[in-house]
Amino acid sequence: MPEDMSESDWKAEVVQGPLDETLSWGSDVPAAMLRQLGIPYIALTPGASYRGFHDSLVNHLGNERPEMLLCLHEEHAVAIAHGYAKVTGVAMAVALHSNVGLMHGTMAIFNAFADRAPMLILGATGPMDATERRPWIDWLHTTQDQGAMIRPFIKWDDQPGSAAATPEAMMRGWKIANSAPYGPVYINLDAGDQESPLESPLALPDPARFAPLPEARPDGALIAKAAQALLNAKAPVILFGRGARTTAAMEARVALAERLGAAMLSDLKAGTMVPSDHPNHAGAPFNKLQATARAVLEKADVILSLAAVDLGGVLKQAYGDESPTATIIHASLDQQLHSGWNQEHFALAPVDIELNCSGDAAVADLLAALPTGTAKRPDLPPTAVPDKAVGTALTNRDIATALKSCVGDSPLTFAGLSRGFPVDIMPHRHPLDFIGKDGGGGVGSGPGLTIGAALALKGSGRIVVGSLGDGDTLMSTNALWTAAKYRIPALFLISNNRSYFNDELHQESVAKRRGRNPANAWVGQQLDNPAPDIAGIARSHGVEAIGPIETHEQLNTAMAEAVAAVRAGRPFLLDILIDPRQGREKEVKRNTKGG
Template sequence: MDRPVPAAPADNRAWGSDAIADVLRALEIPFVALNPGASYRGLHDSLVNRLGNTAPQMLVCLHEEHAVALAHGYYKASGRPIAAALHSNVGLMHGTMAIYNAWCDRVPVLVLGATGPVDAARRRPWIDWIHTAQDQGALIRHYTKWDAQPASVPAAREALLRAAQIMASAPCGPVYVNLDAALQEQPLDHLPAPPDVARYAAPPAAAPAPDLLARAADLLLRAASPLILMGRTGRSPAAWEARVRLAERLGARVATDLKLPATFPTGHPLHVGPPGTFAAPSLQAAMREADVILALDWVDLGGTLRAAGAEEAGPRIIQVSPDARLHNGWSFDHGGLPPADLYFDNEPDPVVAALLAALPARATPPPFVVAEAPAAPAAPGPLAIPGLAAALRRATAGREVTLIRLPLGWDGALWHFAHPLDYLGQDGGGGIGSGPGMAVGAALALRGTGRLPVAVLGDGDTMMGLSALWTAAHYRVPLLVVVSNNRSFFNDEVHQERVAKERGRPVENKWVGQAISDPDPDFAKLAEGLGLLGIGPVGTEAALNEALARAVAHVEAGGAALIDARVAPGYAPAMASALTREPRRD
């Protein structure tokens, strides 16, 4: 940790930022990820010289987008929000993509902003003018739950309490509190006592309406072929077990989504095919065959039903989601409007618990055993993503692994998830460059848990966000990054191939304007320059075996490592099909 020199005995002077820092400590915010900026120099001083850079501890990031991504990843691994500080309007503009990701992923992040003095008479020439905005929160108001620019120290303290309460209320999301630089540096006669934050806690999850619950239980009991879509659900082992019991009691088939963290054991006999980023043909068929679908906050339920042809004349739908509370007219992250025969405006976990209590008990099925086939010996020839997954399984055998991120080309059949922390999902907004920052945040949250944090990132994602990895090296955060490097923005090649075929033009030109080559970025050298162990490039499964053995040992010793794995371009069939499929127009 960056340890400051102890401050000299104070002369009993206090400052606005001291009172603000005290609230952050009272809220038990463990970290503030930041890229330094003069607009919050007052708060920075208070975090260092009043709080000693502990509770919260500052985490230096090399880009504001990384700071928010780090906070995003930390929450996904821990269920605990942290803060990200962004310097004035320019830092906020840097951080907007990561804020949108957190919004789409329904993740709470306390974004602390700052502005040059609102009082124009107090601005320094030039710099304070270009770093002051009339309504800074307007930059992100469409994709935050709430924002404020308090005009006094008491108002700033209240704003932080309200922000913490709002971001943790379902559906969760980022909030923004913008602190006037002059307010931070305002002298105070005395420091107010820290607030009793328990009196400002988020409300508990609401229980479902009894009548609605009874109707849902009856519908599910009478269902001959029920299907449960596991979407945004609770991450605790207890919530996981409750979902397993519900599916087993109903004999319901279950689907999960690679866009989201692990929510149900993918090796369970009731799980429908492998999870994917888009609904695979096996899931679409299951949706058409189902007579009742219980959707637990499934991402874009309307679009998924439509793609499967199960929207109108298909199954009865029980929708469980509080997400509509966030929907607005600016962003269409809410997806298509689904039909629902029963609609719970609740978080899924209380509904699952209530359904278990309402449904008659049945004989408990014997525990299922996932028969993971041992990874085959290294295959000859160029490395592909299945070979990368096989090598990773061999290298981590016997360990608890958290897959923080996976690339778009990943096939869900390559790795089973049996615990809520086995996989943390994607970034929500689909913004390239988030992977490294989120990986660092998740790995920080997993430090000391005994789990091995692994992020398999695309090359474009890594290149955009690479400098985020310096923070892992600096703070000694154990992390393994494997770059699934196909030397291309390959997602766009898939789209260009489709357009070329439709227009009768040369498919061979799909790579033009997409390739990341000539020169090929040397990720291993770049990682070494940031303080990580860099290995590669490796282009065969045998070479990857050796690289992983070395990297895993380094991470287990407390270091951060990156492997540049050169893979052949390609997507899992279901992914490639979904990317190029014509949307339904009927």
């Protein structure tokens, strides 16, 4: 904490004077509805298009239930709500200023949609009544169909035509966002309606009568067919995709695998669905299939996909262009959201038994349909031993080792895992140990997701860690200010290879395929000369930071200080210079001049 800031300065702003508790202005209605829905926080970047709504949050509600979380960019506001939803499974609120704020937030909204994360987004537009518009600016900020900008990657949107119509719109949006398959919804508030007095008293609806839908159950005949196929299988495999992050849901998944003697495969994109070091787990959780996972799939006779993120892609990695001979059972609700605007439906997978339900619903009904028995273990191929690092440069294995040494048995939640972060050193055993990737592959999401997860877990005893790359972090460093302002304890571990290194690998691949020089892969990729001072940027936003860290001794000392700060309730960042190839032999020599 900077020396010129007192403890009280870092707490949420306290509203002064008496509140106007009367529901009397149009903007009081959406504010009161947020409280009615039990939403604790609303992340926002201020804007004049919802100045009435902002006043209602402050002078009608007192900045409580919900409390405003001020952000320096709309993209971070959405990312924070995304991280919160990944932990809680419930929508948080976001406010976006007019069309321009919505444009800023679009990438993060796409991430949340692709990740099937619920979210209630309140937008705003200038007065639709042209006679009420201020010259110039209100015209720029008024859009005829603002929701059209994001309609392909949200579940639903509305622009209520009056304050009286707003409660129904918000209640419907809340219900839709929090019903499976989950996703963000967008409700656009007219600035003219916000700033007009209510013409008559308005009663708010009871949320209990408009609750999100319970999970749909799969067809009983199909469950019986799937259960029989699994019982007859000699080498069943279960692919775990998205599911609830609860202990009960994880225990049910494990029980199903043990009852069947099935090999378990975890996808990093979905996060921790089953323990990564369970005896039935084949290899490490994957982003792309590794040798152990491929070997297991190649000999499988029945494959059960429980909401796998990209079933067609997984099968192609295992079988190439050959059609799999295994019986494929697939449980998913994803097809309900496929519009064709984006190809996030992925490759069309061959499926023999399709269960139109969530993965967790399929698990529950399959357990009920299968006979009980002792736990069975599959015959798994050995897991490859990680290559021993070459050289003295730090790697992600060094970072994981130092972190493990400092946290001991304290529970961790990884809100992000940088490329190549080792799971074997710190296995994922609890459903909150890793909350999965960002959904849409939008670089820059990591800081916001980490802050949102830490907000949801504040006071839980879990240490929230964002293992992030330097490129991801640099796109969103000003998100750190929100963590500092609201004292949201999170540990940001930046694996800094001073490059958009994933793209260096792409450039190497292209050059080799074309018979050109792969040694030029670094051109236009490296973040060096000058190297951004990530730790300095963090400190400028009020977050304690150390870096750049270059040696094992520096890493161990800094990690101890950082973990102690987070335990004390403060965010902390470590900027750690790493070998981009993680200690493996370098096929291509990178430029090192001046770096």
